[in-house]
Amino acid sequence: MSSYLLSLAIWVPILGALAVFAVGNAHRLARWMALCVAILGFLVTLPLYLNFDVAEAGMQFVERRSWVPRFNIEYFLGVDGISVLFILLNSFITVLVVIAGWEVIKEKVAQYMGAFLIMSGLMNGIFSSLDAMLFYVFFEASLIPMYIIIGAWGGPNRVYAAFKFFLYTLLGSLLMLVALIWLFLSSGGSFNLLEWHQLRIEMTPQILLFLAFLAAFAVKVPMWPVHTWLPDAHVEAPTGGSVVLAAIMLKLGAYGFLRFSLPIAPDASQYLAPMMIALSLIAVIYIGFVALVQLDMKKLIAYSSISHMGFVTLGFFIFNQIGVEGALVQMISHGFISAAMFLCVGVMYDRVHSRQIADYGGVVHVMPRFAGFMVLFAMANAGLPATSGFVGEFMVILGAVKYNFWIGLLAATTLILGAAYTLWMIKRVMFGPLGNRHVAAMTDINGREFLFLATLALCVLAMGVYPFPFTEVMHASVDNLLKHVAVSKL
Numbered sequence: 001m002s003s004y005l006l007s008l009a010i011w012v013p014i015l016g017a018l019a020v021f022a023v024g025n026a027h028r029l030a031r032w033m034a035l036c037v038a039i040l041g042f043l044v045t046l047p048l049y050l051n052f053d054v055a056e057a058g059m060q061f062v063e064r065r066s067w068v069p070r071f072n073i074e075y076f077l078g079v080d081g082i083s084v085l086f087i088l089l090n091s092f093i094t095v096l097v098v099i100a101g102w103e104v105i106k107e108k109v110a111q112y113m114g115a116f117l118i119m120s121g122l123m124n125g126i127f128s129s130l131d132a133m134l135f136y137v138f139f140e141a142s143l144i145p146m147y148i149i150i151g152a153w154g155g156p157n158r159v160y161a162a163f164k165f166f167l168y169t170l171l172g173s174l175l176m177l178v179a180l181i182w183l184f185l186s187s188g189g190s191f192n193l194l195e196w197h198q199l200r201i202e203m204t205p206q207i208l209l210f211l212a213f214l215a216a217f218a219v220k221v222p223m224w225p226v227h228t229w230l231p232d233a234h235v236e237a238p239t240g241g242s243v244v245l246a247a248i249m250l251k252l253g254a255y256g257f258l259r260f261s262l263p264i265a266p267d268a269s270q271y272l273a274p275m276m277i278a279l280s281l282i283a284v285i286y287i288g289f290v291a292l293v294q295l296d297m298k299k300l301i302a303y304s305s306i307s308h309m310g311f312v313t314l315g316f317f318i319f320n321q322i323g324v325e326g327a328l329v330q331m332i333s334h335g336f337i338s339a340a341m342f343l344c345v346g347v348m349y350d351r352v353h354s355r356q357i358a359d360y361g362g363v364v365h366v367m368p369r370f371a372g373f374m375v376l377f378a379m380a381n382a383g384l385p386a387t388s389g390f391v392g393e394f395m396v397i398l399g400a401v402k403y404n405f406w407i408g409l410l411a412a413t414t415l416i417l418g419a420a421y422t423l424w425m426i427k428r429v430m431f432g433p434l435g436n437r438h439v440a441a442m443t444d445i446n447g448r449e450f451l452f453l454a455t456l457a458l459c460v461l462a463m464g465v466y467p468f469p470f471t472e473v474m475h476a477s478v479d480n481l482l483k484h485v486a487v488s489k490l
Contacts, residue, residue: 005061006077008044009087009124013037013094017117020110027109031102034113038098041120042091048084054472057081057480059130059194067134072189076131081477082258082328083127085470086251089335090127093247094120096452097240100343103448104239104350105153112153116240119145123248127255132180132191135259136173139216139252143169146241146249154236161229161236168219168229176216176260179209183264197263197484206268213261220253223313224283227306234302235355239346242298246305246338251331254312258481262316266485269317276317281410283310288417292424297348297355300425301341304381307414308334314411315396319485323399324478325471330392332470333380333463337389340377340456344370347449348429351442357428361435367444371430373453378426380460382419388463 016037023029048061059078067075079087097116105112122145125138143166151162182205183196190196201209219226230250234242262269284307291303308330315327347370348363349355364371380387383394393414401408434440445453463470 003061003063005044005048006063006079006087006124006128009041009048009091010077010121010128012044012121013041013091013117013124014121016041017114017121020114020117023110025110027106030110030113031098034098034110034117035095037117038091038095038120041117042088042095045088045091045124048079049088049473052081052084052473054081055476057476060084062130067131071133071184071191073133073191074131075134076192077128078130079128081474082481083255085328085332085473086127086248086255087124089251089332090120090123090248093244093335093339096339096343096455097243099448099452100243100346101238101240104346108152112149112238112240115145115149116244119149119244123252126252130193132183132193132196134191135193136177136180139256140170140173142249142252146245149241150233150237153238154241156236157232158236161232164229165233168222168226172216172219172226175212179212182209193259199264201265203267203271206265207271210261210265210268210272213256213265217253217256217261218279220256221250221309221313222253222306223279223310224287224306227283227287230306231299231302234305234342235296235298239342239349242302242342242346243339246301246342247335250305250309251335254309254316254327254331257313257316262485263481269485270319273317273319277314277407280310280314280317281407283307284314284411284414285417288414288421291421292417294421295357297345297357297425297429298342300357300421301338301345301381304341304418304421305334305338307418308338311393311396311411311414314407315392315399318399318403318407319482320399320402321475321478321482322395323403324482325474326392326395326397326399328392328474328478329388329395329463329467329470333388333392333460336456336459336463337377337380337387340373340453340460341381343452343456344374344377347445347453348442352438354438357425359435360429360439362431362433362439363435363442364430365434366440366442369450370445370453373445373457374430375426376457377460378422380464382422383415386461386464388460388467391464391467 062078065075122142129135287307294300312327315323380389383389
């Protein structure tokens with residue numbers, strides 16, 4: 001059965017979504033069906049982790065069948081220590097998103113839940129594809145449900161935000177398609193990623209390939225200066241859309257660097273590393289200052305995400321074990337923390353219908369249980385020790401200092417900036433006297449809200465106190481990747 005686990009992880013949510021669509025306007029039935037499908041989708045991914053051989057650096061749970069024989073395109077799936085954790089994270093977040101939208105979404109419930117289930121399956125496909133064209137199909141298809149979610153259930157400017165999101169990400173991907181076709185022709189007619197990793201490519205084509213992949217993946221991360229679509233998308237997206245966008249979709253670009261850019265163009269990756277490090281530091285520092293002046297809570301958390309993802313790309317391009325593993329830990333941790341922060345904003349928005357910081361104040365007086373969760377997640381976002389937010393940042397800073405002391409010092413400023421913008425927001429929203437009569441009328445979290453916030457709190461604390469189950473899985477694959485990049489192909 002293990003050989004079909006990846007197909008189950010992809011197709012159970014997608015086929016389940018079609019069943020949810022079929023119930024039409026039976027909202028109660030749609031919710032329960034979506035929850036059952038999401039839980040089943042998560043359960044089928046658990047054996048991937050439980051049966052994973054941590055000593056094996058190569059691909060596991062491999063499935064391989066011919067798909068389009070004329071162009072040698074295959075249905076080729078497999079995971080290593082780098083990708084397996086993201087499949088679990090994606091399926092786990094999908095369950096929480098279904099629960100979070102339970103009472104909030106009152107119109108087109110089946111379509112809303114189904115869109116998230118389809119996106120969950122597509123993103124599992126991205127993380128497990130070992131055929132480049134299969135990867136590209138999943139990569140582009142994942143835009144469609146998110147475009148619909150923002151456009152149909154978003155805020156007043158949802159159409160503008162949805163178009164901006166779609167156009168930015170689609171245009172970046174077109175250059176990647178050109179690179180994939182060039183590699184197909186250069187490899188003698190193969191889209192096999194593992195074969196591409198062994199190609200001997202001259203320096204100039206490597207640089208062009210790296211830049212083509214950068215166009216696609218930098219937009220997805222998003223890196224400065226192609227980040228401007230993200231705050232708009234977050235502000236207009238419904239809470240569930242923001243959660244998936246931050247927790248999973250931002251990881252697709254970073255994952256692409258590890259699966260395409262570094263192994264296919266290793267010499268170009270090292271040659272252009274100073275540029276990537278510079279762009280990453282700009283994201284960490286400059287975007288941190290931008291977050292500091294935001295008046296909208298969602299925008300603040302969106303800019304915070306860009307800053308934290310700058311840490312991820314920095315960790316990748318310092319080419320040492322602790323830096324790359326720290327970046328991967330940061331990606332998983334950011335999935336928990338950003339999801340929790342956006343869900344917290346959603347809880348408040350459902351009561352007051354405002355995301356403006358100025359419209360709150362003294363929330364702790366009327367929502368003490370909620371305030372405890374919000375403060376915990378804010379501390380994790382600021383990198384407090386014993387939370388997951390600290391582990392990844394600390395490892396990347398250690399790796400950066402090992403690479404270059406001054407780069408490590410600049411990267412460490414995120415600990416100050418992160419604390420500044422996060423705690424400044426918490427002070428104004430949570431503490432002080434009651435802000436107004438709308439805040440005074442707020443009620444504390446119900447059982448459903450407590451469930452998803454408590455689950456994420458446990459994840460944040462467990463990963464912060466004992467990150468070994470995460471780092472153990474990725475260690476062999478990261479070591480193998482770094483050895484591959486270190487050995488010049490020229």
